[in-house]
Amino acid sequence: MEYKLNFELVPDSVWGSNLRSILKPSMWDVVRRDAYARAHGRCMICGKSAKRLEAHERWDYNLQTHTQTLVDVVGICHDCHQVIHIGRTQLVGDIDRAIDHFLKVNNCTYPDYVKALKQANLLHQERNKVGEWALDLSWLKRFT
Ligand SMILES: [Zn+2]
Numbered sequence: 001m002e003y004k005l006n007f008e009l010v011p012d013s014v015w016g017s018n019l020r021s022i023l024k025p026s027m028w029d030v031v032r033r034d035a036y037a038r039a040h041g042r043c044m045i046c047g048k049s050a051k052r053l054e055a056h057e058r059w060d061y062n063l064q065t066h067t068q069t070l071v072d073v074v075g076i077c078h079d080c081h082q083v084i085h086i087g088r089t090q091l092v093g094d095i096d097r098a099i100d101h102f103l104k105v106n107n108c109t110y111p112d113y114v115k116a117l118k119q120a121n122l123l124h125q126e127r128n129k130v131g132e133w134a135l136d137l138s139w140l141k142r143f144t
Pocket of ligand 1: 044045046047048076078079081
């Protein structure tokens, strides 16, 4: 089942769970503003119009080559961001609100949510078996 809004669980041993810690502040600003510009005031995942968008980094994790590749930075709403990082939301966020948002955006049921979370956790475990990820930031070349 392909959902519009998915969990993106970041492996425990990664270089860049946070581009902000890799890029100089001025560069991160450029990347982030580009994402907001492309969003045109709407969440790039659920389409909700939002006054304040958040920049979310999308990574591809290749289990064969042990490479994590930056594939996009998108402007999204706070609710979608809370769903994407559901592990953190379970600890410090509003989990009920996140679940409601997942169900609404994906037009699915609570059992679907549970199933999707289970799959995401399995994938997370697979990725955690990789000791060290190589980092591919070639996506950023567009800004230079
Ligand atoms: Zn959204």
